[in-house]
Amino acid sequence: MALPKRAIAASFLPDRYRYWYSLSKLAMDPLYEAMPGAFDDEREPLLDLGCGIGLLLHCLRAGGCNLPYVGVDTDAMKIDAARDASARGGITDANFQVCDLSVQFPKHHGSVALLDVLQYLPQQAQGTLLAQAAQCVSKQGKLVIRTGLADGTWRSAMTRATDRFGHLVGWMKTSFKAQPSAQELRAVLQRHGLQAEFKPLWGRTPFNNWLVIARRSASAAA
Template structure:
C-alpha cells in the first residue's frame, strides 16, 4: 500500500520548507517505501541514529508498524521539528532526543536504523559507530543501514558529489567524509556476530545507495 505522502508531509506544516522537503523525499527517495518492509516481522524497539526530522517514524506508523521508537540526531532544530510533527501526526510510543553520537551513545537493545549517516564520518569513526550499533542488536532485532558504497562506479562518484552539495546548501551540517566498502561493512558486522544482506536501493535515482540488513544467525 503506497505511503500517504501528503498526509505525512502535512505533519510538518506550517513550516512550508519542511513540508515540501519531506514531500519530495517521500516521492523520489525509494528508502521510505522500502525500509518499513524490513520490519514486517520485527517487534523489537527501534533506535533511529541520525533520525533528522523523523520521516522514518511516520513511514513506519503509516505502514502499520507500531514498534517503540527513539530517534536521535545532533541537529537540535531537526529534533524540535521531529517532535512537533510526531505530535501532529498522533504518533505515540515515540521519542526524539538531541544526541552527539561521537560523545555519547544511547543505551538500547533491539533493532537499530542507520540511514544516510556513515558517509558523513571518517573511516575510523564509521567503524566505531557500526560497532556500537551492532552491539545494540538483540537476538530478534536487526541493524538496518542505508549507505552509499565505495565501488568505483559512476553512481559512487555521483553520490559523493551530491552529499557535498547538500552540505554547501546548508541542509547537512557536516560534509561528505568517506564511503565504506561492502567488504568493510561485512567484516565489521561479522565481528559482532551479524550476517549482512546487501540490496541495491537506488530506484530511479543516480545514487549508489544500498540497503543493508544485518541480523544474528538463528540458533539451531
C-alpha cells in the same frame, strides 16, 4: 501499500520548507517506501540513529509497524521539528532526543536504524559507530543501514559529489567523508556477530545507495 505522502508531509505544517522537503523526499527517495517492508516482521524496540525530522517513524506507522521507537540526532532544531510533527500526526508513543553519538551512545537493546549517516563520518568513526550499533542488536533484532558504497562505479562518484554539494549549499551541516565498500562493511558487521544482506536501493535516482539488513548470526545468538 503506498505511503500517504501528502498526509505525512502535512504533519510538518505550518513550516512550508519542512512540508515540501518531506514531500519531495517521500516522492523521490525509494528509501521510505522500503522501510515498512524492512521492519514488517519486527517487534523489537527501534533506535533510529541520526533520525533527522523523524520521517522514518511516520513511514513505519503508516505501514502498520507499531514497534517502540526512539530517534536521536545531534541537531536540536530537527529534533524539535520531529517532536512537533509526530504530535500533529497523532503519534504519541515515540521519543525523540538530542544526542551527540561521539560523546554518549544511548543504551538500547533491540533493533537499530542507521540511514544515510556513515558517509558523513571518517572511516575510523564509521567502525566505532557500527560496533556500538551492533552491540545494541538483540537476538530477534536487526541493524538496518542505508548507505552509499565505494565500488568504483559512476553511481558511487555521483553520490560523493552530491553529498559534497549538499554541504556546500547548506543542505547538510556535515560534508561527505568516506564511503565504505561492501567488503569492508560486511567484515565489520561479521566481527560483531552480524550477518548482512545487501540490496540495491537507488530506484530511479543516480545514487549508489544500498539497503543493508544485518541480523545476529546463529552462532553469535546461541
